[in-house]
Amino acid sequence: MTSLRIALYQPDIPGNTGTILRLAACLGFGVDIIEPAGFDISDRNLKRAGMDYLSAVALTRHVNWERFEAWRATTGRRLVLASTKAAERYTDFAFREDDILLFGRESAGVPDHVHERADGRVLIPMIEGQRSINLAMSVAMISGEALRQTTWS
Numbered sequence: 001m002t003s004l005r006i007a008l009y010q011p012d013i014p015g016n017t018g019t020i021l022r023l024a025a026c027l028g029f030g031v032d033i034i035e036p037a038g039f040d041i042s043d044r045n046l047k048r049a050g051m052d053y054l055s056a057v058a059l060t061r062h063v064n065w066e067r068f069e070a071w072r073a074t075t076g077r078r079l080v081l082a083s084t085k086a087a088e089r090y091t092d093f094a095f096r097e098d099d100i101l102l103f104g105r106e107s108a109g110v111p112d113h114v115h116e117r118a119d120g121r122v123l124i125p126m127i128e129g130q131r132s133i134n135l136a137m138s139v140a141m142i143s144g145e146a147l148r149q150t151t152w153s
């Protein structure tokens with residue numbers, strides 16, 4: 001079990017969120033969804049991707065960014081943003097067991113004010129000219145590294 005959490009900023013695509021929730025159920029992450037999302041939590045594509053794993057996820061929905069930040073302040077947890085604009089490779093970053101790993105929306109990432117609030121910003125290096133990695137894939141890569149460093153080591 002881990003205390004790491006995955007936070008999704010206003011996700012757009014229900015199948016991605018369902019896939020991430022299944023990953024969280026299997027690996028033991030708590031999940032924060034920062035709303036508004038581009039779909040309803042009862043969306044059938046989310047359910048198709050998450051299957052019966054959904055009932056096993058410790059999911060917290062926050063009505064907006066401000067409420068998420070107010071909640072986070074009570075926990076003292078760091079926010080680590082995954083971003084194509086970050087400079088530090090995720091494999092070089094020293095994760096902590098209680099970090100919250102934040103991922104941007106599929107269509108637009110996160111706004112500048114959210115980028116600035118992060119305590120750390122990490123990049124999955126890509127081949128020059130490529131734009132971004134699928135949200136669920138980037139969650140798998142970065143959360144896997146954070147687990148390896150903090151929980152599986």
Ligand SMILES: C[S@@+](CC[C@H](N)C(=O)[O-])C[C@H]1O[C@@H](n2cnc3c(N)ncnc32)[C@H](O)[C@@H]1O
Pocket residue numbers: 081082083084102103104105106107108109110122123124125126131132133134135138
């Ligand atoms: C499909 S991408 C968003 C693309 C968006 N147009 C942008 O420029 O941010 C969705 C999210 O996946 C994560 N992501 C995708 N590729 C990444 C990369 N190479 N490094 C770090 N995070 C990445 C980020 O959190 C991003 O906000």
